[in-house]
Amino acid sequence: MKLKTIYELAVKKGLKEDQRSKGTIEEAIRASLKAYKKSKGIDREAFDKETLKHPYNDTRILNGTGNEDIKNVLVGIDIDASEVLLADRLREKGNKIDLIISHHPAGRAYAQLHKVMDIQPSLWEKYGLTNEVAQGIMKDRIEEVARGVAPANHARAVDVAKLLNIPFMCIHTAADNCVAHFLQKIFDQKKPKKLNNVLAILKNIPEYRQAMKMSAGPFLLIGEENTSAGKIFVDMTGGTSGPDKMFARLSQAGIKTIIGMHCKESGYKIAKSEFLNYVIAGHIASDNLGLNLLLDEVDSKKQLKYVECSGFKRVRHG
Numbered sequence: 640m641k642l643k644t645i646y647e648l649a650v651k652k653g654l655k656e657d658q659r660s661k662g663t664i665e666e667a668i669r670a671s672l673k674a675y676k677k678s679k680g681i682d683r684e685a686f687d688k689e690t691l692k693h694p695y696n697d698t699r700i701l702n703g704t705g706n707e708d709i710k711n712v713l714v715g716i717d718i719d720a721s722e723v724l725l726a727d728r729l730r731e732k733g734n735k736i737d738l739i740i741s742h743h744p745a746g747r748a749y750a751q752l753h754k755v756m757d758i759q760p761s762l763w764e765k766y767g768l769t770n771e772v773a774q775g776i777m778k779d780r781i782e783e784v785a786r787g788v789a790p791a792n793h794a795r796a797v798d799v800a801k802l803l804n805i806p807f808m809c810i811h812t813a814a815d816n817c818v819a820h821f822l823q824k825i826f827d828q829k830k831p832k833k834l835n836n837v838l839a840i841l842k843n844i845p846e847y848r849q850a851m852k853m854s855a856g857p858f859l860l861i862g863e864e865n866t867s868a869g870k871i872f873v874d875m876t877g878g879t880s881g882p883d884k885m886f887a888r889l890s891q892a893g894i895k896t897i898i899g900m901h902c903k904e905s906g907y908k909i910a911k912s913e914f915l916n917y918v919i920a921g922h923i924a925s926d927n928l929g930l931n932l933l934l935d936e937v938d939s940k941k942q943l944k945y946v947e948c949s950g951f952k953r954v955r956h957g
Contacts, residue, residue, distance in 0.1 A: 640942045642738060642806050643705030648937040650693045653813025656820040656932075658876075659761040667694040667757065687747065696751035697744040697878065698813045701797045703806035709737045710942070714934075715949025716742045716926050722949055723799040723807070729946065736946065739800065741809040742926050746797035748809050752878050753785040755812045759877035763885065766872065766892040773888075780882035810933060815876035818929030822898065822920070823873040834916055835864035837871070837896065841920055845954045846931065850924035857924075860902055862916035869895025869916075875925055886910045900925045923950045932956060 657664060671690040678686050690696060711734070713726045718741035726736040744752055760773030768776075800807035831837045841847045841857040850856040872894045874881070880899075883906045889897070896916040910917050931954045934943075945953045 640709050640938075641705065642700060642703050642707045642709050642808070645709060645738070645937055645943075646698075646700050646705065646808060649810045649813050649933055650695060650698060652933045652936045653695055653698065653810075653816045654693060656816040657758075658765075658816070658820055658823070659758065663761055664694055668692070687751070694755070694757075695812045696754040697748045697809065697811035699744070699746070699748040699809060701746045701748065701807040701809060702800040703738075703808070707737065707806050709806070711735050711944045711946065712738045712740055713946045713948060714740045714930070714951045714953070715947075716923055716930075716951050717949050718743075718745060718807070718809075719796050720799045723796055723803065723805060725948060726805055727803045734946065736805065738806045738808065741796075741807070741949075742811060742814060742930050742951070744809045744811045745795075745807075746793050746809075748811065749788060749791065750793045752788050752811075753781050755878040756781045756784065756881070757877075758812065758816075759874075759881045759885075762872075762877070763889065763892075766889065766894060768888055768892060776882055776884045776888065784879055810930065812876060812878060814926070814929040814933045816929070817932040818925050819873050819876040821928070821932055822875065823871075826871040826873065826898070831868050831871075833864065834859055834862050834866045834868055834896065834918065837868050837898070837918055838864070841898075841918070844928065845956075846924045846928040846952070847921060849927075849952055849954075850921045855921050855923060857918060857920050860907060860917040860919045861911050862896070862918075866916055867895065869893075871896045871898060873897075874899045875920075875929070880906065883909045886913045886915060889913075890915055926950075927952055927954070 675686050713736045715722050726739050729736055760777045763773045838857055847857055870893050874897050880903055886909045890913040898918045898920055900922040935956055
């Protein structure tokens with residue numbers, strides 16, 4: 640299987656599971672094309688042309704031409720220089736590693752993390768928020784995340800992979816779309832009445848069962864087991880956590896329960912003040928679920944062999 644095939648299939652699956660309309664996605668790509676046509680000189684030379692194909696700035700081939708043949712893959716939720724060195728050490732011990740896949744972004748993909756956060760306002764609009772309100776709420780948070788990632792040494796792990804000549808890619812929002820769509824569909828269909836029913840559904844999913852054995856499974860952050868679940872919103876895609884101001888708007892839109900990977904302390908306090916229920920499904924477990932669902936389709940013919948590391952456990956669904 641070629642590296643570029645894995646990448647293209649990952650993007651295709653991300654697009655398939657994206658809960659936004661096709662028109663909204665195409666609009667984002669057209670905006671990128673417009674920016675590219677306006678660019679000149681070094682701005683054009685440095686332009687990320689992958690944005691002309693899809694809107695997932697945090698899903699990229701970080702090292703490799705794309706023509707490499709891939710069979711054995713080291714997969715982790717987080718890949719840093721240490722995991723790249725691990726791949727090289729495994730090679731020395733006779734375990735051939737053709738590719739490293741990280742869920743969380745590195746390199747250029749990490750530097751552009753804030754650019755995928757536009758997904759979140761589009762999801763809120765489904766619950767009645769106007770485009771102007773949704774975009775306005777998100778603007779400050781996007782700028783905050785951009786400021787936060789700007790000082791990072793984005794190239795560390797990528798440089799190690801280049802020096803050791805190991806193909807390297809990351810699949811972030813494309814995989815997060817999978818877990819968000821998967822869980823939202825389940826809760827929309829089953830309509831659990833109480834929060835204990837919500838927990839029971841999550842605990843029946845293999846990745847969350849595994850996480851429970853590591854004391855990192857689903858739990859109630861806000862609410863009691865017998866509390867009514869009401870309308871449920873699965874908040875698991877769009878780069879990173881959204882702005883705290885969204886909780887009031889979601890509450891006003893009729894949302895009763897939020898299911899997320901994690902929640903900031905400031906967000907917790909505001910969500911509680913808005914009388915929202917909040918279920919933490921688990922960060923790494925949810926990332927595992929999204930990546931596994933994506934790999935099920937990317938590797939539908941079971942051509943790849945996986946070496947698990949950095950919190951990742953391969954589970955096939957269906």
